[in-house]
Amino acid sequence: MKGATIIFYLLATLTLVCGVLSVTTRQIFRAAIYLLFSLIGIAGLYFWMDYQFIAAVQIVVYVGGIVVLIIFSIFLTQQAGEKLPKQRIDRKIFSALAVFCAFALTMLQLYQHTFYETADEPVPATVANIGNRMLSVKEGGYALPFEVVSILLLAALIGCIVIAMRDKTMNIEQGTLNKEVEKGK
């Protein structure tokens, strides 16, 4: 067995085991940490496939961004040391059964299907190649989706602030409440 093969199976095991633990553990903080390791395993698989740029983006955006955001929201909304309530056992059994059947069906279809490779010359996924394609306006370039995504990110940014912002009336009520409390003292 070659070293690359061993590393591949180690990364696959890490990803899948941490994924399963992340959806089954009853402590929400642990679920977030297992999700973190699962995402790191996927980044490792990207490294294994020689897509360094995607692996770096995965680590920066998912591991450094989304998981930290999730952990912050857990701190804001969850009491410390509190476990999630137990799920009904019939719901668990039916979900597991449905998921297993769908997985078996997918794998059956997959192994009966033969994929054909194209005989094109491989293009190395270097940062220079990616950048040239990303900002090219010629055929096969991705300048338009790039701009659309940048608008989407701006909209999401403003939308998040508007949604999570406290109401002005709420603030005023809070303020008067605080003053009353101070007067009472």
Add this chain to the structure above:
Amino acid sequence: MEPGLYQLLFISAALFFIGVYGFFTRRNLITMLMSVELVLNSVNLNFIAFNKYLWPGRMDGLFFTIFVIAIAAAEAAVAIAIIINLYRSHQSIDVENAEELKY
């Protein structure tokens, strides 16, 4: 067994259905969001695997992955803003308690 396209597709399918299982069984909004992240990651893995093994001459799968990651980040941010707002008005982020759409 030498790892190739089929092994990667197996991992990706397994991760997808782990995410779906979590989405079915969890009743807490944050853990449901985590399950959705697992599903999105499995799709990304699929795109990259197909790009590497079937269409190495083009980089379309790679660009799809980049855009999916960007949109997933925006989605997670908006979802967490909604969750925090819901917690403020209901003192709970359990989907069973969030019955009305407008408070």
